[in-house]
């Protein structure tokens with residue numbers, strides 16, 4: 001018997017918000033986010049909503065004394081390290097929440113939810129003033145989206161400088177800090193403007209072209225709350241929450257007729273898979289080293305194999321062998337690490353952005369016979385000519401591979417198992433094998449071994 005539980009210190013976060021029966025936003029998104037970020041989630045439900053991915057059909061407000069009691073009973077027993085609020089449907093609910101929060105001093109993230117993704121009103125017009133007057137001054141940070149910020153400040157927000165001006169005006173309402181979210185301000189990047197009354201910071205991520213954005217705002221503010229509960233500074237919490245929400249959107253769930261739910265679990269599974277990815281990759285190359293004919297595949301510049309986590313966002317999520325794999329009386333390789341092969345990572349990331357299911361890439365020596373063998377086995381093969389690479393592409397670090405992959409993809413008209421090029425001045429010709437997992441990659445290798453017989 002173990003005499004006590006082994007997990008003793010565990011931060012507690014509270015969400016004061018509405019329930020979303022579709023599981024995409026509200027309390028449901030908040031609890032998933034808290035769990036994914038290793039804090040214990042507690043709840044004070046303010047309203048029940050009947051909703052799916054495209055409509056809210058009914059709202060039932062919870063009695064005021066019940067809202068109050070949910071918060072007090074949790075605090076009394078479990079303690080609260082940080083709290084957030086989401087949907088507060090009317091001014092009476094706002095009154096009671098502000099009365100209760102005034103009794104405690106834990107950090108408080110206020111997401112001024114006004115309208116659902118589907119367009120339904122989640123805050124009555126007459127309650128907006130109550131929110132600004134009674135709750136904004138208590139907030140550690142408020143997180144309006146573009147439309148909420150516009151409603152608060154009374155002018156349009158179309159640019160970063162508009163967002164900065166709005167942030168200044170919102171700070172004057174009393175919160176310690178504000179982040180004006182960029183989800184609805186167009187552009188290649190989704191940029192959130194943070195301001196704490198002294199400094200501005202921009203948190204920036206590539207915009208994901210996705211319909212699965214139900215619950216982005218809830219999960220984002222819940223993530224800030226979770227990091228605050230864990231003791232991070234406000235700025236660090238926002239920075240980490242931004243990373244968290246970006247992967248949750250990039251791997252959002254495509255379900256329902258409207259906006260599908262974001263996927264707060266993507267972050268957790270990605271982190272959890274890191275050790276397995278390294279071990280699988282290491283075993284894979286060990287297996288390869290027992291194949292006699294492998295030597296013939298190694299290019300002069302060395303060979304590498306890259307393998308990504310299930311939800312990669314950048315090269316930091318892709319493992320490979322530092323210093324590449326070489327041959328001298330057998331394969332010479334070290335232990336794989338993340339972020340060590342920019343080159344192959346770019347193949348994987350670019351293919352994924354084109355919508356192809358690719359998690360692993362391996363570069364091998366170019367030989368026409370190899371291409372021939374791959375063709376005969378029916379693999380999808382793409383080609384690009386490095387001599388045609390435009391000068392402006394050559395000049396930007398890291399653009400070459402993206403350009404090449406796109407050329408090959410367009411030329412072949414779809415996803416590919418193999419991409420090759422014939423080199424250029426000082427560049428060795430190369431074949432890159434692409435696969436959805438390591439066993440598929442092994443199958444490709446076995447299919448070309450005939451060349452070495």
Ligand SMILES: Nc1ncnc2c1ncn2[C@@H]1O[C@H](COP(=O)(O)OP(=O)(O)OP(=O)(O)O)[C@@H](O)[C@H]1O
Nearest residue numbers: 117145181182183184190207208215216217218220
């Ligand atoms: N398409 C996107 N690609 C990348 N990031 C996005 C995208 N849409 C929103 N975000 C980010 O998600 C977070 C939430 O912002 P958003 O403006 O969508 O909130 P919201 O409108 O309150 O969401 P909700 O409607 O779920 O309440 C911000 O960090 C924002 O930059």
Ligand SMILES: [Mg+2]
Nearest residue numbers: 113145217218
């Ligand atoms: Mg929102």
